[in-house]
Amino acid sequence: MNLSSLLRRWRALVHKSQLEAELDDEMRFHLERDIEQNIQNGMTPADARYAALKAFGAMDQSKEECRDARGVGPLENTLRDITYSLRVLLKSYAFTIVVVLTLALGIGANTAIFSFANGILLLSQVLTMDEVVARSIWQPRLYAMLFAVFAGGALLLALIGIYGVMAFLVQTRTHEIGVRMALGATARDVFKLIVGRGMKLTIIGVLIGVAGAIALTRLMHSLLFNTSATDPITFVAISLLLSLAAFLACYLPARRAAKIDPLVALRYE
């Protein structure tokens, strides 16, 4: 790709409305020219117009192909998807807050607990035998085990929370998904829509959760040894683990959404 085509793409993205207007003008000029010629050939204005429209064929499809030729389609579509989902999220505060808090709590608690368990269960074992004997570590170990159990529970709860929220989301949007499919969205598009929404919420949740976890682990700092309260590996691993879990929790509702029959969905209220 050379510089001039990059510039053209940039122009296509930034001056979208201007290009849209030009595309309209170009097509309109063609139609009017055709109508003029038809009238010169002896048609009535109404017939001339009808014949010109018929000869032109599917104008919207031609326009779409012209837009595609400029090569900004996917990027522009993604931008539109993002603004749309942000608008929807801003419109339903309560829903957004519940989802983000569920995720943040799940992730925050998990990160904090796993940091702690990691410090005690895993790293503290890298000791010589003497040290092991010298240290009476049964008590912290017991705590660690308990924490690990809690962490597992928290993970499970977070998963159920995400699953419930995503399933609810799919149900409330059944009608909209039906409209999208009737207008030509494929099962893949719908799947991407639902999973994409879930993952956006997950990312917000992860960010808040990580912030909360950093605060929380500072409190537990006294209980940790051999590992820092803000061990980056733990944080990254937990974030990834929960994102993966969130993906799985979105997967089932998304698959269900992709299987929606548009005919049924359109009548669904």
Next chain:
Amino acid sequence: MTSKQTADLFKQGTLELLILRLLSSTSLNGWDIMQRIQLTSGDVLSVTPGALYPALHRLEARGLISATWRQSDNNRKAKFYGLTARGRKQLETQRKEWERFSAAVELILRDA
């Protein structure tokens, strides 16, 4: 690749060659290009707007042609396309390819 896809690709390539050739002597708007293809080919070839405009925009996106808005002969503003330097080069290559191709077909038709 199925035979239908090959036919479509072939047609698309031919249309591009015809557009480049028509624009090599003067700049034209979409409607003029359609008329000229039909008239010059003695009504044998015709192109629909649905094929022509996407092809024009593709050529423009590839930098082979460039567009300006100016008055047309019916006193309305129209988008006129003209050949760029790269377009001129592309026309030469495609033209040679086409001549080689049609000469080969011709040979087989005559002598086989």
